[in-house]
Amino acid sequence: MADVLVVGVMVLLLVATLVWIPGLTRVMGR
Amino acid sequence: MTTIGVLRILLAFAVVFALVRPLGLFMARVYTGERTWFDRLLRPVERLFYRWSRVDPDEDMSWQTYSIALLLFTFAGMLLLYALQRTQAVLPFNPQKMPAVSPDLSLNTAVSFATNTNWQNYGGETTLSYFVQMVGLTVKNFVSAAAGLAVMVALFRGLTRRSAKAIGNFWVDLVRSSLYILLPMSVVLALLLASQGVVATLSPYKTATLLQPVTYDEPVTDANGKPVLDAQGHQKTKPVTVTEQVIAVGPAASQIAIKQLGTNGGGFFNVNSAHPFENPTPLSNFLELIAILVLPAAVCYTFGKMVGDTRQGWAILAAMTLMFLPLLAMTEGFEQAGNPLIARLGVDQRAGPAQSGGNMEGKEVRFGVPDSALWATATTATSNGSVNSMHDSYTPLGGMVPLINMHLGEVVYGGIGVGLYDMLMVVILAAFVAGLMVGRTPEYLGKKIEAFEMKMASVVVLVMPLIVLIGTAIAVATPAGRAGASNPGPHGYSEILYAFTSMGNNNGSAFAGINSNTPFYNEVGAVVLWLGRFWEIVPVLAVAGSMAAKKVVPPSPGTLPTHTGQFILWLAAVTVIIGALSFLPALALGPIVEHFLLHAGTVFK
Numbered sequence: 001m002a003d004v005l006v007v008g009v010m011v012l013l014l015v016a017t018l019v020w021i022p023g024l025t026r027v028m029g030r
Numbered sequence: 031m032t033t034i035g036v037l038r039i040l041l042a043f044a045v046v047f048a049l050v051r052p053l054g055l056f057m058a059r060v061y062t063g064e065r066t067w068f069d070r071l072l073r074p075v076e077r078l079f080y081r082w083s084r085v086d087p088d089e090d091m092s093w094q095t096y097s098i099a100l101l102l103f104t105f106a107g108m109l110l111l112y113a114l115q116r117t118q119a120v121l122p123f124n125p126q127k128m129p130a131v132s133p134d135l136s137l138n139t140a141v142s143f144a145t146n147t148n149w150q151n152y153g154g155e156t157t158l159s160y161f162v163q164m165v166g167l168t169v170k171n172f173v174s175a176a177a178g179l180a181v182m183v184a185l186f187r188g189l190t191r192r193s194a195k196a197i198g199n200f201w202v203d204l205v206r207s208s209l210y211i212l213l214p215m216s217v218v219l220a221l222l223l224a225s226q227g228v229v230a231t232l233s234p235y236k237t238a239t240l241l242q243p244v245t246y247d248e249p250v251t252d253a254n255g256k257p258v259l260d261a262q263g264h265q266k267t268k269p270v271t272v273t274e275q276v277i278a279v280g281p282a283a284s285q286i287a288i289k290q291l292g293t294n295g296g297g298f299f300n301v302n303s304a305h306p307f308e309n310p311t312p313l314s315n316f317l318e319l320i321a322i323l324v325l326p327a328a329v330c331y332t333f334g335k336m337v338g339d340t341r342q343g344w345a346i347l348a349a350m351t352l353m354f355l356p357l358l359a360m361t362e363g364f365e366q367a368g369n370p371l372i373a374r375l376g377v378d379q380r381a382g383p384a385q386s387g388g389n390m391e392g393k394e395v396r397f398g399v400p401d402s403a404l405w406a407t408a409t410t411a412t413s414n415g416s417v418n419s420m421h422d423s424y425t426p427l428g429g430m431v432p433l434i435n436m437h438l439g440e441v442v443y444g445g446i447g448v449g450l451y452d453m454l455m456v457v458i459l460a461a462f463v464a465g466l467m468v469g470r471t472p473e474y475l476g477k478k479i480e481a482f483e484m485k486m487a488s489v490v491v492l493v494m495p496l497i498v499l500i501g502t503a504i505a506v507a508t509p510a511g512r513a514g515a516s517n518p519g520p521h522g523y524s525e526i527l528y529a530f531t532s533m534g535n536n537n538g539s540a541f542a543g544i545n546s547n548t549p550f551y552n553e554v555g556a557v558v559l560w561l562g563r564f565w566e567i568v569p570v571l572a573v574a575g576s577m578a579a580k581k582v583v584p585p586s587p588g589t590l591p592t593h594t595g596q597f598i599l600w601l602a603a604v605t606v607i608i609g610a611l612s613f614l615p616a617l618a619l620g621p622i623v624e625h626f627l628l629h630a631g632t633v634f635k
Contacts, residue, residue, distance in 0.1 A: 002134075003116060003133055005133075006112065006133045006134070006137045007109070007112070009137065009553070009556065009557075010105065010112070010141075013556075014101060014102075017101055017560070017564045017565065017568065018098065020564075020565060020568050021094055021098070021568055024486075024489065024568060025572060028482055028485045028486060028489075028572075029481065029482060029485070
């Protein structure tokens with residue numbers, strides 16, 4: 001169970017950064 | 031500072047600066063695809079990599095594709111490292127029968143090594159098998175360092191290409207960085223270190239019978255590992271007599287080489303390069319120190335070469351050195367001056383033929399103050415994070431310098447690749463502000479600096495202070511965070527600030543006093559480590575993509591020269607101002623107030 005949670009945290013970090021790419025450019029005006 | 035200390039520093043700088051041009055030139059040839067000495071041997075291996083992985087080396091990537099490739103590659107490596115730690119009990123090369131690492135510690139270590147930080151909440155010799163150290167950590171040392179170099183080269187291309195949509199191929203940059211630069215240098219350094227006595231073996235740990243048995247009082251704990259207290263509330267102890275000592279060994283030399291060259295910093299042993307099997311002699315100490323500094327300095331020349339004006343690279347290297355030297359003098363000065371409270375007891379702390387003098391708590395006698403202070407300054411300036419002394423035991427202001435180095439954003443040389451691309455963001459800010467101040471067009475290397483680049487550079491500069499200060503604030507506001515500090519008062523606060531500064535900057539050095547192998551520090555730390563790395567890299571690559579798409583404006587009388595002494599001073603000033611504005615209040619609460627209290631005779635028990 002702990003392993004599933006940890007992998008979930010890793011996926012969340014990845015997704016947060018993948019969203020950061022289009023999110024950042026949109027907010028910054030590109 | 032002693033004469034021998036000054037001579038050692040001068041010698042180290044002479045060697046590093048002598049290597050900057052040849053090494054920088056070689057790296058420029060590697061990244062531009064020109065012929066190198068290693069082509070005959072390594073070009074077939076490189077092609078084989080591309081064929082196996084079905085990578086088209088001629089494909090040019092947009093900055094978004096480049097970022098996604100980097101993120102997915104790092105994520106896959108992180109998952110693999112996590113799995114290796116969790117299953118190490120059933121994997122080979124585990125002569126000490128190490129059990130599986132706990133989930134929260136495995137998470138922290140996996141993120142730490144994936145982000146080139148090598149923050150270590152574990153003790154290498156007590157936690158990890160040889161297999162995990164070799165296949166997990168050492169491989170990550172190579173590829174995370176290569177990923178930093180790849181982002182740097184992508185930014186170089188962005189600054190030099192004209193009206194282009196792409197900034198290079200991540201896989202090619204990754205493979206070439208590892209294969210042509212890091213691997214050959216690591217092989218040579220590993221052999222040199224092994225010749226000095228750094229261990230390199232797959233044998234089990236050795237057991238030695240002590241010539242003189244040692245008896246000491248061991249703290250008593252219950253079945254859950256919690257301290258057992260007596261009627262007065264003190265922890266109970268029991269006398270223990272030790273007749274044997276287990277001596278940890280392992281395949282260390284190969285890992286130490288890349289740990290220094292890749293500005294990773296993760297030690298094979300818990301006490302890192304203070305361990306006699308990881309750094310046995312003055313020569314090994316010197317070699318490791320050069321390895322820490324040489325690549326971050328040499329990439330400045332690579333930059334100059336790749337943008338077609340080596341003066342630009344020298345200017346950045348000069349600005350970095352201009353900041354490094356006073357910081358080094360501060361550490362050396364405060365450590366050599368010693369502890370005023372000990373001086374009041376009549377203890378002689380002056381340097382002389384019989385002793386190195388100064389504040390020797392937490393330092394190896396064989397290195398003394400000069401080599402310890404130089405290492406502490408270099409390792410925090412370069413994002414390396416390895417230590418040969420315990421920074422927690424430095425005087426308040428001597429220990430503040432490693433903090434300042436990291437608070438400046440690790441741009442004073444910085445991590446390989448990372449330091450220079452972060453510094454180039456500061457250059458963009460400095461060129462923009464200077465342009466506005468004197469009424470000149472804000473441009474750099476013929477590319478106009480516009481709102482998008484300014485916003486992205488600002489994000490790069492602001493992300494690190496935000497995560498460091500928010501992380502520190504959460505830790506000092508929660509019992510779980512405060513429980514890690516091993517000292518009361520301002521020094522305990524400094525320990526927490528140092529931990530988040532080190533993780534948020536992907537440095538990895540520890541103040542050593544803090545107990546951070548707890549679920550709180552492992553989990554919050556993992557988030558800080560990841561954001562500190564990739565929430566900076568994405569805007570850097572966005573700047574690369576944006577700059578690549580621009581046309582080059584020919585120099586005019588309105589162009590601000592960025593290779594002059596005046597710009598070097600301005601760049602150093604902007605770097606210091608940004609760091610001071612972000613962190614001076616935090617430093618005032620920790621090392622600065624501790625310094626004044628120490629001189630006033632106030633201690634915390």
